[in-house]
Amino acid sequence: MITIENLRKSYGKLQVLNNVSASFGAGRVISIIGPNGSGKTTMSKCILGMVLPDDGDIKIGGESVLNKHAYRSQIGYMPQIGRYPENMKIRQVIGMIRDIRKDVKQIDEELIGLYGLEAMYEKRMGALSGGTKQKVSAALAFMFNPQILILDEPTAGLDPISAEILKCKILKEKKNGKLILITSHIMSEIEEVADEVLCLMDGQLKFHETIAGIKAQANEERLSRAIAKIMNEED
Numbered sequence: 001m002i003t004i005e006n007l008r009k010s011y012g013k014l015q016v017l018n019n020v021s022a023s024f025g026a027g028r029v030i031s032i033i034g035p036n037g038s039g040k041t042t043m044s045k046c047i048l049g050m051v052l053p054d055d056g057d058i059k060i061g062g063e064s065v066l067n068k069h070a071y072r073s074q075i076g077y078m079p080q081i082g083r084y085p086e087n088m089k090i091r092q093v094i095g096m097i098r099d100i101r102k103d104v105k106q107i108d109e110e111l112i113g114l115y116g117l118e119a120m121y122e123k124r125m126g127a128l129s130g131g132t133k134q135k136v137s138a139a140l141a142f143m144f145n146p147q148i149l150i151l152d153e154p155t156a157g158l159d160p161i162s163a164e165i166l167k168c169k170i171l172k173e174k175k176n177g178k179l180i181l182i183t184s185h186i187m188s189e190i191e192e193v194a195d196e197v198l199c200l201m202d203g204q205l206k207f208h209e210t211i212a213g214i215k216a217q218a219n220e221e222r223l224s225r226a227i228a229k230i231m232n233e234e235d
């Protein structure tokens with residue numbers, strides 16, 4: 001569904017993505033991991049068209065999406081920190097985005113219901129707690145039934161019950177054939193929801209492997225130990 005070919009991106013002298021290639025199929029959850037600053041968000045933003053790579057290609061359904069816009073409507077994005085106009089109420093933000101996406105008939109309001117957002121509709125975005133803002137971001141990412149979801153540290157800041165709701169939603173949408181990319185540092189969460197792990201280190205692909213494959217390769221039952229072992233291996 002998504003193919004990344006020899007992706008390169010630098011900011012000035014800093015090479016953030018160095019020849020990264022990978023492909024991701026429908027009906028899979030892929031966790032993107034790596035130390036802080038290893039290029040995870042930059043790779044996600046390249047897929048979203050928010051950052052233009054210096055070199056390489058990104059294909060969705062076999063077609064290059066570089067410098068194109070229409071494909072973005074197939075992607076639901078939950079940013080690490082959602083930024084919203086402080087004075088707008090939750091109701092207005094959701095209404096505004098629904099207005100922009102009038103083309104979508106099959107609206108998915110499940111997370112709005114599960115998070116009880118309607119009861120907070122009249123609250124202004126600037127007055128919300130970080131976790132509630134995260135819930136709005138999650139609800140918006142899933143709302144327009146996108147075929148691809150990119151979730152940047154989605155459960156960071158959510159209380160355990162709200163995080164559980166989101167993990168269940170991720171697994172449900174995976175069963176519906178969606179491709180879901182998640183950046184996360186939480187190993188237990190990765191083990192619960194992901195099928196594959198892609199690891200970036202210093203902008204390079206360190207490995208891209210199934211969970212079972214990682215454990216077998218490292219000869220470790222615990223995913224966190226297995227990943228640490230592989231990350232510490234010399235190339």
Ligand SMILES: Nc1ncnc2c1ncn2[C@@H]1O[C@H](COP(=O)(O)OP(=O)(O)OP(=O)(O)O)[C@@H](O)[C@H]1O
Pocket residue numbers: 011014016034035036037038039040041042043
């Ligand atoms: N717009 C930008 N201008 C300059 N440097 C940038 C820009 N965006 C990112 N960088 C740098 O690129 C590197 C990779 O950043 P990126 O946000 O992709 O990392 P990450 O793996 O998502 O990190 P984290 O785990 O901390 O979220 C960092 O050194 C960052 O400072």
